[in-house]
Amino acid sequence: MTNLDDMMYNNSLIIDRINSNYNNKSYKKIDYDLSNMTNSYSSLSKTYTPIQQRTYTPIQQRAINWGSDTLVSSEPRAYIEPSQADVEKVLEAIHMVEKLPTDVQRQLIEATREIRYFIDGQIRARFGATYHFNAIRCLNDPQTTEVNRLLSLRNVQLAGEEFFALNRFMINFPDIADVQWWALYQNGSWHLDTWNPDGEHLDTGVNGWGNLLGSVLKVNGKVLEPKEVIAFYRTILLRNERGFRTNSPLNRLQTILRLVDSGTLPRGLDEQLEELGDLSLVDSSGKVLTYAGKSMITPVKAIERRRRQETETDEEVKRIIHPIIFN
Amino acid sequence: MKIAKLKSGKPYLFTDVQSWGGKGDNLLKLNEVFNVPQGFIISSETFTEFVNKSELSDKISEALESSPEEAHSMIKDIFHKAKFSRDLVARLKIEFKQIKKPMAVRSSSIDEDGSTNSFAGQHDSILGVTDFNAFLTAVKNVYASLFSQRAIQYRNRHELTNGNAIAVVVQEMVNPIVSGVAYSPSPRDLNEILIESTWGLCTSIVEGRPCDIYRVVDTVTENIISDISQKKNEMDVFSPIKKRIETKKVSKIKIGISSLTDEQALEVAKTIKSIERAYGMPMDMEFAYDKNSNLYVLQARPLTGIVRNEVNIELPDVPPSRILVRSKNTRNQGIYEGPVVVVRGIDHVNRRFDVDGDLIQLNKDFKEGYILLTPEVPPQLEQHVSNAKAMYATECGTTGHAAAIAVEKGIIYLGRGNSNVQNLLATIRSGMRIGIAVSNDEGIIYLLDDK
Numbered sequence: 214m215t216n217l218d219d220m221m222y223n224n225s226l227i228i229d230r231i232n233s234n235y236n237n238k239s240y241k242k243i244d245y246d247l248s249n250m251t252n253s254y255s256s257l258s259k260t261y262t263p264i265q266q267r268t269y270t271p272i273q274q275r276a277i278n279w280g281s282d283t284l285v286s287s288e289p290r291a292y293i294e295p296s297q298a299d300v301e302k303v304l305e306a307i308h309m310v311e312k313l314p315t316d317v318q319r320q321l322i323e324a325t326r327e328i329r330y331f332i333d334g335q336i337r338a339r340f341g342a343t344y345h346f347n348a349i350r351c352l353n354d355p356q357t358t359e360v361n362r363l364l365s366l367r368n369v370q371l372a373g374e375e376f377f378a379l380n381r382f383m384i385n386f387p388d389i390a391d392v393q394w395w396a397l398y399q400n401g402s403w404h405l406d407t408w409n410p411d412g413e414h415l416d417t418g419v420n421g422w423g424n425l426l427g428s429v430l431k432v433n434g435k436v437l438e439p440k441e442v443i444a445f446y447r448t449i450l451l452r453n454e455r456g457f458r459t460n461s462p463l464n465r466l467q468t469i470l471r472l473v474d475s476g477t478l479p480r481g482l483d484e485q486l487e488e489l490g491d492l493s494l495v496d497s498s499g500k501v502l503t504y505a506g507k508s509m510i511t512p513v514k515a516i517e518r519r520r521r522q523e524t525e526t527d528e529e530v531k532r533i534i535h536p537i538i539f540n
Numbered sequence: 541m542k543i544a545k546l547k548s549g550k551p552y553l554f555t556d557v558q559s560w561g562g563k564g565d566n567l568l569k570l571n572e573v574f575n576v577p578q579g580f581i582i583s584s585e586t587f588t589e590f591v592n593k594s595e596l597s598d599k600i601s602e603a604l605e606s607s608p609e610e611a612h613s614m615i616k617d618i619f620h621k622a623k624f625s626r627d628l629v630a631r632l633k634i635e636f637k638q639i640k641k642p643m644a645v646r647s648s649s650i651d652e653d654g655s656t657n658s659f660a661g662q663h664d665s666i667l668g669v670t671d672f673n674a675f676l677t678a679v680k681n682v683y684a685s686l687f688s689q690r691a692i693q694y695r696n697r698h699e700l701t702n703g704n705a706i707a708v709v710v711q712e713m714v715n716p717i718v719s720g721v722a723y724s725p726s727p728r729d730l731n732e733i734l735i736e737s738t739w740g741l742c743t744s745i746v747e748g749r750p751c752d753i754y755r756v757v758d759t760v761t762e763n764i765i766s767d768i769s770q771k772k773n774e775m776d777v778f779s780p781i782k783k784r785i786e787t788k789k790v791s792k793i794k795i796g797i798s799s800l801t802d803e804q805a806l807e808v809a810k811t812i813k814s815i816e817r818a819y820g821m822p823m824d825m826e827f828a829y830d831k832n833s834n835l836y837v838l839q840a841r842p843l844t845g846i847v848r849n850e851v852n853i854e855l856p857d858v859p860p861s862r863i864l865v866r867s868k869n870t871r872n873q874g875i876y877e878g879p880v881v882v883v884r885g886i887d888h889v890n891r892r893f894d895v896d897g898d899l900i901q902l903n904k905d906f907k908e909g910y911i912l913l914t915p916e917v918p919p920q921l922e923q924h925v926s927n928a929k930a931m932y933a934t935e936c937g938t939t940g941h942a943a944a945i946a947v948e949k950g951i952i953y954l955g956r957g958n959s960n961v962q963n964l965l966a967t968i969r970s971g972m973r974i975g976i977a978v979s980n981d982e983g984i985i986y987l988l989d990d991k
Contacts, residue, residue, distance in 0.1 A: 320820055388551045437554065443820075444555035447569065450818040455573035459549040491550050 291350040291412030291515035293522060295373075299537045300358055303371065303395050306539040308439045309427040321439050324446035325428040329394055331449055332376045332383075339382045346412035348382075350375050350515035352393065352536045355403035355415070369426060370403045372396050374415050375536060377518050380509040384463045385452040388492045390508035393431040393536045398423035412515030433505055434533030436540070460488055470494060470510050474502050504533055541628050542583035543635060546571050546711060559583040561648025561707035566840055574811065574837040579643065579711035580635045584650060586628065587683055587705050594622040600687065608689035616684040624676060636675055640712045642668040642780055645678040647685060648707040667713065668783040675710075682708050690923050713778060714836050716828035718799045720752075721745055722808050723824045723843065724816040727871055727938055727947070728980075732757055733809045736937065737799045739790050740775030742826055748916040748936035748956070749774065752799045756809035764805055770796045800829075807835055815840050843947075852980040864964065865985040867957020869937045870978045874952040876930040877975040877988060879906050883914035883921065884965045896970040899924050911976050911985075913968055917942040930954075930976045932985055934965060952976055954983040 295303065310318050336348040352373030360371045376392045383389065401423020406416045430437045430445070437445060459466070469485050472478040473495055478486070489495045494506035502510075518534070525531045532538050542559060544552075552568040560568060564581040591597055596618055603614035624632070646665040666678035685691060686706045720737030728734065733756040736745050745751045750771040757763040773795050779786045800808070808827055815837075816823045822843035828836045853873045881902045885894035893899065902910070909929035914921070916935045922945055930952035933942035937955045946953030954976060961967050968974070975986045 323820070388553065432553065435554075441554040444569070445553055447818040447820075448553050448572065451569070451573045451814065454814050454817070457549070457551070457572055458574075488549060491545075491547070493551075 289354070289413070290410065291346065291519045292352055292354075293519060294357060295353050295537060297359070300353075300360060300371065301363065302537050302539065303373070303429070304360065304363060304397075306429045306436060307395060307397055307427040308429060308442075309397075310425055313439055317439055317443070320443045320446075321428065322425045324442050325394075325396055325425055325430075326422065328392070328430070328442070328446055328449060329374065329396075331453070332379065332392060335379075335383050336376065343409065345414045346409060346515040348376055348378060349412070349414055350377070350518055351405060351413045351415055352395065354405050354413075356405070360397065364397075364426075366399065366426075368423075369397055369399045370401060370423070372398060372403045372415055373536060375518065377515075377534075378508045378511065378513050380463075380505060381467075381512070382463075385457040387457070387459060387463055387466055387494070387509065388433075388505060390433050390505040391431070391534065394428070395430075395536075396428040397426040399426050400424060429539070431536070431539070459492070461485060466492070466494070467510050470502060470506055473500065474507075474510065476500075504530055541586045541589060541631060543586075543631060544568055544581045544583070545635075546576055546579045546581065546709075548578070557650060559585060559707065561650055561709075562841070563646065563839065564648035564707045564709050567709060567711075570815070570837050570840055573814075575834055576837055577644075577711040577714050579639050579709065581648065582632070582679065582708040582710070584705035584707045587707070590622070590624060590628070590683070593625060596622055604687065608692070612684065612688045615687045616681065619680040619684045620677065622680075629676070632676070632679075633672060635710070636672055639710065641670045642713050642778075643670075643675070644709075644711050644713050645669055645675065645682055646709045646711070647682045648709045649686070649691075650705060650707075667778055667785070668780055670780075679708055682706065690919055714828045714830055714838070715778070716741060716836075717831055718804070719745075719826070719828035719838075720800070720808070721824060721826055722812040723822070724809075724812040725822055726755065727843070727943075729755070733759075733812060734938070735800070735805055735808050735812075737808075738769075738772050738775065739794055739799055740777045740788075741785060742828070743776045743785055744774065744787070746941055747918070748933060748942060751937075753937070754800065754805045754809075756805060759806055759809050759813065762802065762806060764802060764809075766798060766805075768796065768798045772799070804829060804833070804835070811835065811837065812840075853977075855977045855979055855982065855984060856975075856986075858975075858977075858984060858986040860960075862987040862989070863984050864961055864968070864974070864987065865932060865954070865957050865959045867932075867954050867983050868981065869943075869955030869957060870980060870983045871938055871943050871947050871953035871955070872951060873978050873980060874930070875975070875977040876909070876911060876952055878908075878929065878973060879910045879971055880968060880974050881906065881910045881912050881925070881928070882965055882968055882970045883912070886915055886918060886921070893921060902970055903927050911974060913965060913985075914942070915965065917945050930978075932976060934959075952978050952983075954978050954985065957983070 308321070310321060313321060333349065336345060340347045352375055353371060355370040355372045358371045361367060361369050373393070373395045376394070377390070379389050379392065380387050400420060402418030402420035404416060404418060405413045407413050428442070430442050432445060461469070466489065469478065469482065469489060473489070486495065486499045489506065490497070490499060493503055494509060495501060496503055522535055525534060532540070544560060544564070546567060548571070550571065552572055555565055555569070557565045560581050561584060567576055568581065570576050591600070599618045600615055603611045603618060606614060644665060644667050666681055669675045669678050683706060718737055718739060719742035720735055721742055723734040726732040726734035735754040735756065736751045737754070738744055738749075738751040750769040752769050752772065753767040755765040757765060773790055774787050775790045776785050776787055778784070811827070812823065812825045815825060819842065823840055824843050825840040826838040828838055830836065853875070856875065881899070882896040883893055883899070884896055887894065903924055903926060907927050909927055912925050912928040912931045914931070914933055916933050917925070917931070918941060928951055931942060931946050932954045934956050936942040943953055943955060973988055975988055977984050977986070
């Protein structure tokens with residue numbers, strides 16, 4: 214290609230060509246004439262598309278559980294194996310990847326995997342590799358939970374895991390108490406690691422995670438839509454890389470929360486109280502800790518979380534902590 | 541009524557475009573980790589409540605039966621006569637008092653700044669608001685702009701159905717020393733980050749006036765290729781007295797020097813890279829530096845349109861004597877030969893276009909397609925050049941409205957380049973046939989062979 218600097222400047226020749234080509238249009242200046250434009254518009258009324266009910270085909274095939282041959286515990290310690298009715302509830306809540314737009318599919322697959330990796334990594338970094346029971350518990354045994362017949366598919370496993378009281382230690386996430394994570398994977402090899410008496414944890418065998426068929430996440434009791442899962446993943450990435458711009462560090466927030474909780478908060482800490490309110494750690498009165506606020510200052514272990522799943526009587530708290538409630 | 545605060549340390553974990561609109565949703569997310577001008581967002585539900593409680597729906601529908609220009613004026617009037625509820629006024633007053641003045645009041649439509657539609661400049665923004673009554677009027681003006689002719693046509697063209705509610709973003713105005721637009725990845729090279737910056741407000745960049753260009757090749761080795769414009773002798777500033785943006789001459793000491801330091805270019809590059817990584821898609825960002833060198837993220841949105849593919853088309857072998865323009869500012873590849881429509885000049889102040897011919901008629905005459913030659917493409921022009929198949933913008937580079945619109949429409953685009961014709965736009969005449977060929981690296985506009 215000829216370089217610009219080498220090009221011949223041939224203005225007169227070009228203008229001659231233009232003049233000979235041009236069919237004598239007169240040059241005129243016009244104001245903007247909008248009168249010829251037609252108008253159409255949508256009405257103000259909103260239309261909503263009803264949510265489609267999921268349907269499942271009847272049982273046709275036997276379940277095949279993949280993974281390690283190691284015997285899993287016959288007596289769950291930190292989890293309660295969901296009943297068949299509970300499994301159906303989880304499956305109903307799960308957003309199936311194939312039903313989503315293509316661009317959302319790709320992002321949901323990535324977000325489901327990376328959110329678990331990120332939180333798991335933060336917990337192991339804080340407590341040490343084998344002390345996962347301080348903030349993780351399983352929600353089921355993927356090798357036991359039967360889903361293949363319900364889905365009319367082969368080699369599918371349901372894996373559920375709960376990350377609890379995260380805002381005790383995750384410095385950029387003071388507003389996140391719990392994340393409950395449920396996912397359906399095909400051709401993976403999910404199984405329980407049961408050796409730790411303080412609680413089981415999820416692991417995968419030689420076939421790894423497999424292909425994601427669908428997932429559902431609850432964060433602080435809120436059941437996320439696929440776009441919210443993706444947005445939550447963005448929050449994690451941005452906060453992890455750039456830091457959350459709170460005015461007070463995590464330990465200072467915890468100190469103030471303890472003072473609020475004990476009713477000994479001195480006067481003159483209005484800004485700090487406002488910050489706790491912004492983070493939804495105290496209620497609108499500024500005197501009562503919310504679930505997330507209590508979570509931030511209360512040590513808890515996996516076995517205690519299981520007990521609370523069974524015994525919690527406060528309906529609002531139960532809605533947040535119970536892994537099978539999705540409304 | 542729902543109001544979300546743009547306040548440092550205010551969390552926004554998820555997404556709610558239906559309530560906060562695309563721009564508002566993005567700002568809430570960015571506010572968690574970046575320095576975003578503080579303020580608040582009035583939800584789209586507030587708009588719907590206002591319309592329903594004031595029983596404006598029928599009046600608006602009736603007004604829309606009129607001609608588009610009349611309709612917008614009538615709807616503005618309808619909104620101005622309607623009163624906000626006492627509760628809403630009280631709540632807005634509380635939020636209003638907490639923001640430093642002057643403030644900007646902007647639209648945030650439900651489809652705005654999405655990954656497929658940019659909605660660039662389709663709704664009103666009111667700048668320099670300082671008193672509460674003016675603020676309420678500004679909110680109503682933003683509401684009425686949902687029914688402006690160009691906003692309606694934009695929605696119709698893009699088959700958008702959600703355009704019947706709008707959120708409002710209210711923010712402190714930043715008085716920038718330097719501002720600009722950053723792209724990650726660069727539309728020209730997927731391995732680079734592109735930054736365009738200038739003195740003052742970045743409105744001049746969007747309009748295609750001269751600016752500095754920085755290609756950040758590597759943020760680790762700090763490899764930056766700078767192209768410092770010697771022509772950026774003007775800057776846009778907001779005049780608090782006249783309450784509008786004015787163009788001023790820059791001081792002599794600033795002419796020809798880089799508007800960003802290397803450290804600032806790197807800071808901008810790292811910021812847009814973080815945003816791109818988090819969003820998992822190509823993004824652009826408007827930014828500003830204040831007098832204390834604080835970086836503000838003003839807006840971030842997905843880069844609309846398709847990121848150029850890797851296959852590079854080959855330009856036709858045209859003799860130099862037939863080449864009118866050659867440029868490196870390319871966006872969408874392709875070759876098109878056909879009639880040309882020439883917009884000779886754009887007068888922003890008086891909102892007039894100096895067109896060679898009747899633009900609306902030319903757009904109809906050449907409905908099969910034409911090449912648009914224009915200094916730039918402000919939103920007001922976009923609606924009248926809907927049949928353009930290719931575009932050459934003499935004042936725009938690879939950013940700004942012209943390029944954004946070309947990418948969104950998927951038409952061939954060439955930005956400002958070197959012309960072999962003095963005063964090209966006054967020489968080429970609407971109706972004559974020319975060719976445009978654009979590859980990834982270079983594009984040309986050429987006279988067709990007589991044979």
